[in-house]
Amino acid sequence: xxxxxxxxxxxxxxxxxxxxxxxxxxxxxxxxxxxxxxxxxxxxxxxxxxxxxxxxxxxxxxxxxxxxxxxxxxxxxxxxxxxxxxxxxxxxxxxxxxxxxxxxxxxxxxxxxxxxxxxxxxxxxxxxxxxxxxxxxxxxxxxxxxxxxxxxxxxxxxxxxxxxxxxxxxxxxxxxxxxxxxxxxxxxxxxxxxxxxxxxxxxxxxxxxxxxxxxxxxxxxxxxxxxxxxxxxxxxxxxxxxxxxxxxxxxxxxxxxxxxxxxxxxxxxxxxxxxxxxxxxxxxx
Ligand SMILES: C[S@@+](CC[C@H](N)C(=O)[O-])C[C@H]1O[C@@H](n2cnc3c(N)ncnc32)[C@H](O)[C@@H]1O
Numbered sequence: 001x002x003x004x005x006x007x008x009x010x011x012x013x014x015x016x017x018x019x020x021x022x023x024x025x026x027x028x029x030x031x032x033x034x035x036x037x038x039x040x041x042x043x044x045x046x047x048x049x050x051x052x053x054x055x056x057x058x059x060x061x062x063x064x065x066x067x068x069x070x071x072x073x074x075x076x077x078x079x080x081x082x083x084x085x086x087x088x089x090x091x092x093x094x095x096x097x098x099x100x101x102x103x104x105x106x107x108x109x110x111x112x113x114x115x116x117x118x119x120x121x122x123x124x125x126x127x128x129x130x131x132x133x134x135x136x137x138x139x140x141x142x143x144x145x146x147x148x149x150x151x152x153x154x155x156x157x158x159x160x161x162x163x164x165x166x167x168x169x170x171x172x173x174x175x176x177x178x179x180x181x182x183x184x185x186x187x188x189x190x191x192x193x194x195x196x197x198x199x200x201x202x203x204x205x206x207x208x209x210x211x212x213x214x215x216x217x218x219x220x221x222x223x224x225x226x227x228x229x230x231x232x233x234x235x236x237x238x239x240x241x242x243x244x245x246x247x248x249x250x251x252x253x254x255x256x257x258x259x260x261x262x263x264x265x266x267x268x269x270x271x272x273x274x275x276x277x278x279x280x281x282x283x284x285x
Contacts, residue, residue, distance in 0.1 A: 009253075010258070029235070032236050070145055074104075121202060163190075225252055246258050
């Protein structure tokens with residue numbers, strides 16, 4: 001399959017994503033970014049119940065650690081959904097995402113860069129009356145290497161007005177523990193590339209694309225693709241859906257391979273990729 005990438009920036013296939021990844025050479029992928037079916041979510045493409053979630057996702061993780069480069073990363077965007085209420089039990093939150101995060105270290109020997117939070121500014125109402133409105137998802141960000149390098153400069157953000165004010169008014173000295181600054185010594189300047197990125201991503205959820213029920217906004221994969229890959233690196237999404245990860249990867253001139261088990265999603269994603277590649281090629285002319 002990687003042969004397809006000699007003449008093209010992307011390749012897609014309709015197949016099980018774990019099997020698809022196994023067809024790639026070992027240690028070839030720089031970033032696996034994807035959003036698997038969420039625990040308990042009832043979708044056109046089936047349900048991965050929380051009770052069987054770890055079994056369902058395990059083949060993907062087995063394939064990931066074989067196929068990621070030694071300096072590669074895995075980012076799984078997932079939402080912890082709730083168990084169905086019964087006559088004796090309220091609809092409790094599933095802890096399977098937390099269990100998955102622990103197993104990524106304990107069973108697959110990956111290293112946790114962070115568990116980032118995507119705050120959804122326009123969450124879909126759930127009608128829930130036994131807990132608060134459900135308004136975030138988790139991005140489980142793991143590294144193959146215990147000593148990783150990420151490109152923070154590529155994901156810096158504009159300074160907030162109060163931080164700019166702080167730079168104007170104070171001078172700081174680094175503490176001996178290297179963590180913070182306490183008293184006047186040497187004036188520091190704001191970084192011209194912007195402030196350090198936060199481990200929270202805020203934004204709206206996406207409008208539906210075609211007939212896919214769970215399209216992500218582009219800004220989610222964008223952060224991790226920019227932070228962990230360079231132009232020409234290979235990004236893979238084993239649960240490609242409408243192709244969000246691929247659009248960003250192609251636009252940022254990374255190579256992309258995507259898998260999905262639903263043929264209509266694969267066909268629609270490929271159409272989107274053709275358009276994205278036309279724009280990239282047009283920009284180069
Ligand atoms: C949450 S959606 C991904 C949405 C995607 N990130 C987007 O922005 O459109 C999960 C996707 O996983 C796909 N899927 C489910 N089981 C799969 C499997 N065994 N192999 C590959 N894809 C699978 C579904 O068809 C669905 O498109």
